[in-house]
Amino acid sequence: MSKLQTINILNVPVAPFSMQQTLSYLTSRLDAREKTCVVTANAEIIMLGQRDSEYMKILQKATLVLPDGAGTVWAGRTLGYEVPERVAGFDLFLELIKISASKKYKVFFFGSAPDVANIAKKECEKMAPGVEIVGTRNGYFKENEVDDIINEINNSGANILFAALGAPKQEFWLEQNYAKINADLCMGIGGSFDVLAGKMERAPKWMQDASLEWFFRLYKQPSRFVRMLALPHFVIKVLHMKYCGKLLDK
Numbered sequence: 540m541s542k543l544q545t546i547n548i549l550n551v552p553v554a555p556f557s558m559q560q561t562l563s564y565l566t567s568r569l570d571a572r573e574k575t576c577v578v579t580a581n582a583e584i585i586m587l588g589q590r591d592s593e594y595m596k597i598l599q600k601a602t603l604v605l606p607d608g609a610g611t612v613w614a615g616r617t618l619g620y621e622v623p624e625r626v627a628g629f630d631l632f633l634e635l636i637k638i639s640a641s642k643k644y645k646v647f648f649f650g651s652a653p654d655v656a657n658i659a660k661k662e663c664e665k666m667a668p669g670v671e672i673v674g675t676r677n678g679y680f681k682e683n684e685v686d687d688i689i690n691e692i693n694n695s696g697a698n699i700l701f702a703a704l705g706a707p708k709q710e711f712w713l714e715q716n717y718a719k720i721n722a723d724l725c726m727g728i729g730g731s732f733d734v735l736a737g738k739m740e741r742a743p744k745w746m747q748d749a750s751l752e753w754f755f756r757l758y759k760q761p762s763r764f765v766r767m768l769a770l771p772h773f774v775i776k777v778l779h780m781k782y783c784g785k786l787l788d789k
């Protein structure tokens with residue numbers, strides 16, 4: 540497969556794909572059994588990469604980094620690139636579940652509080668009849684349990700592993716264990732199981748369309764305030780890159 544054309548957003552190589560392009564890229568890789576690691580990068584994730592060089596390396600090594608969040612789409616367009624649309628992790632996760640039902644990909648759900656992944660599994664089975672969710676495992680574990688978790692994932696025969704440990708934990712965990720995991724597609728999906736299980740609300744569609752999902756999440760979880768302080772800094776860095784042509788150090 541030819542090298543992916545990416546755009547550079549504060550040193551993170553983002554693929555300016557639409558949802559449709561993403562799905563055809565991922566299904567062709569799944570069918571060819573090519574190992575693939577996907578990160579859906581919102582502004583918070585891109586800013587984490589600015590502060591943590593190990594995390595930046597993971598973003599730069601991932602097979603596919605997608606423009607999740609209004610901030611990433613805005614940044615790409617501000618820097619002069621064509622970014623067709625936002626590819627949100629939650630939406631991509633649901634689309635992949637539907638495709639898994641028709642293409643018979645086996646799926647494993649790893650992460651979230653005990654039982655949440657099981658409720659999410661039932662919801663997916665209702666939404667996409669025939670989908671094979673071959674295992675679930677909650678995301679609270681000790682280091683000495685990791686080998687067992689990997690064995691459970693591998694023994695399930697899963698083609699797709701969704702890891703819902705939140706960013707950046709899920710990306711670090713996948714990076715550390717990628718070589719041992721047999722699933723062809725690994726993707727971090729943050730709080731997606733919580734949303735499906737009704738434990739967390741997603742912003743209404745009009746707020747998503749008005750690029751206000753970040754505001755909704757802050758309203759629902761004020762504890763995210765500190766994380767979200769990175770957002771104005773993200774805007775400053777992107778504008779500095781645009782008008783001064785180089786990355787702002789701090």
Ligand code: UDP
Pocket residue numbers: 650651652677678679703704705706708728729730731732733
């Ligand atoms: N979580 C987990 N293990 C941990 C920490 C968090 O499984 O050690 C789960 C948590 O239960 C929640 C998800 O990870 O389901 C994090 O959701 P959040 O919305 O914070 O993630 P984000 O979308 O911001 O990355």
